[in-house]
Amino acid sequence: MEASDNEEAKLSGSLVTLRSAHLLWQQGEGKGEPWKVNKLVLHCTYDARLLTAEGTEEVRQVKTDKAQNEVNEAESNENLDNEQQKRLNKNKSSLSRLKNSFARPSKPAYQGQSNIPLFCQFPDKMDRRKEK
Numbered sequence: 001m002e003a004s005d006n007e008e009a010k011l012s013g014s015l016v017t018l019r020s021a022h023l024l025w026q027q028g029e030g031k032g033e034p035w036k037v038n039k040l041v042l043h044c045t046y047d048a049r050l051l052t053a054e055g056t057e058e059v060r061q062v063k064t065d066k067a068q069n070e071v072n073e074a075e076s077n078e079n080l081d082n083e084q085q086k087r088l089n090k091n092k093s094s095l096s097r098l099k100n101s102f103a104r105p106s107k108p109a110y111q112g113q114s115n116i117p118l119f120c121q122f123p124d125k126m127d128r129r130k131e132k
Contacts, residue, residue, distance in 0.1 A: 012097040014063055017050040053104040064098050067091045 021044045028037040049055035074080060074088040 009100045010097050011100050011102065012060075012063075012094060014094075015050060015056060015060060015098070015101050017046050017102075019045045019047055021045075051104065052107045054106065054108060056101055056104050060098055060101065064095060067094045067098070071095065 021042060024041045024043060026039050026041045028039060030037050047059070049059055068091075071088060071091045074084060074091070077084070080088065
């Protein structure tokens with residue numbers, strides 16, 4: 001996506017792939033300097049639908065429909081209080097930002113085959129001790 005020279009295009013934060021990130025200090029075992037024994041761990045969550053252009057379009061459509069319905073409902077009400085007016089302005093802003101997006105690769109959504117059974121078995125910790 002290209003922004004114009006005069007004004008940057010504003011993007012919707014709801015179309016950002018990364019949903020949350022936590023930086024954690026993980027205690028290590030042993031003695032020594034804390035920065036040598038312990039370590040920093042980064043935990044991230046992301047919305048897998050937003051990894052492709054098709055998934056992004058699906059999410060955009062759902063969010064656009066929701067915001068448009070709220071705008072229509074608010075505009076039909078003539079007597080909006082201050083909070084309702086703020087909400088209306090926020091939804092209008094969201095609608096304009098949802099028109100812009102980050103570039104994503106195109107890849108059709110995975111369609112699984114429901115006739116293929118898959119079984120997973122995880123060994124119990126007690127079973128591993130018996131093997132040794």
